[in-house]
Amino acid sequence: MPLLLHGICRNTACPNRTNFNVRLRQCARCQMTRYCSKECQKQDWPSHKSFCQGYLQMKNALTEHSSREELYDRFNGWVRVHNYLLTHVLVAWLNLPKYPKNHEKMCLVVTIGYRPEVKITPMCMEVIKAVFMEMPTEGDEWKDIHERRKTAEVEKKKVIPEIYGCGIVILDLVLPEEDGTWSTMRRVLPLAFVESMAREFVPDSALWTQRLFEYTREGMVPDLPGSGRR
Numbered sequence: 595m596p597l598l599l600h601g602i603c604r605n606t607a608c609p610n611r612t613n614f615n616v617r618l619r620q621c622a623r624c625q626m627t628r629y630c631s632k633e634c635q636k637q638d639w640p641s642h643k644s645f646c647q648g649y650l651q652m653k654n655a656l657t658e659h660s661s662r663e664e665l666y667d668r669f670n671g672w673v674r675v676h677n678y679l680l681t682h683v684l685v686a687w688l689n690l691p692k693y694p695k696n697h698e699k700m701c702l703v704v705t706i707g708y709r710p711e712v713k714i715t716p717m718c719m720e721v722i723k724a725v726f727m728e729m730p731t732e733g734d735e736w737k738d739i740h741e742r743r744k745t746a747e748v749e750k751k752k753v754i755p756e757i758y759g760c761g762i763v764i765l766d767l768v769l770p771e772e773d774g775t776w777s778t779m780r781r782v783l784p785l786a787f788v789e790s791m792a793r794e795f796v797p798d799s800a801l802w803t804q805r806l807f808e809y810t811r812e813g814m815v816p817d818l819p820g821s822g823r824r
Contacts, residue, residue, distance in 0.1 A: 746784035
């Protein structure tokens with residue numbers, strides 16, 4: 595199965611926002627937000643300005659250890675808020691009715707950026723891209739991820755017998771450093787889903803990927819049943 599890379603033009607008025615085949619270019623200043631054209635970038639600048647400037651300010655703020663700890667707490671809060679949404683996006687990509695064992699070998703890798711000017715937890719991170727890929731079996735990090743998935747699946751099934759399985763979502767929060775380079779703060783999430791969701795969920799990956807970008811940007815927390823949380 596090929597690796598699939600998805601991004602979305604950040605101009606909300608762009609007619610190509612649902613076309614994932616359009617080539618995107620990064621903002622030269624923050625190198626995070628992406629647009630399909632210079633026209634879209636100019637049109638979105640009033641909205642993007644605070645985010646872009648916030649990244650420059652954050653280069654200094656994140657040099658302090660306490661700032662890193664505070665950022666990690668906000669990162670965890672964002673994950674808790676969007677846990678259901680991330681589960682639905684993952685299951686849509688897994689397409690379990692067609693590939694019943696996909697959750698054992700495939701994963702969703704989501705790259706996100708920090709919005710330091712936003713104080714509301716559901717909106718404090720912004721999704722930049724999403725990659726659906728096969729998990730390597732070599733290397734200590736990937737071996738640990740496979741083991742964590744298996745362990746989480748066993749433990750979840752003990753508590754909730756209706757659990758079908760656990761899949762992996764990897765969240766990479768990219769951060770600017772003083773020397774102009776970028777570092778990554780990573781969270782590996784084994785996400786559980788129930789039998790009915792795996793068997794009956796309509797695997798519209800394009801639709802759910804679009805929702806991932808839009809819901810997290812706008813701070814929307816939709817009611818999404820079926821991900822196995824109690």
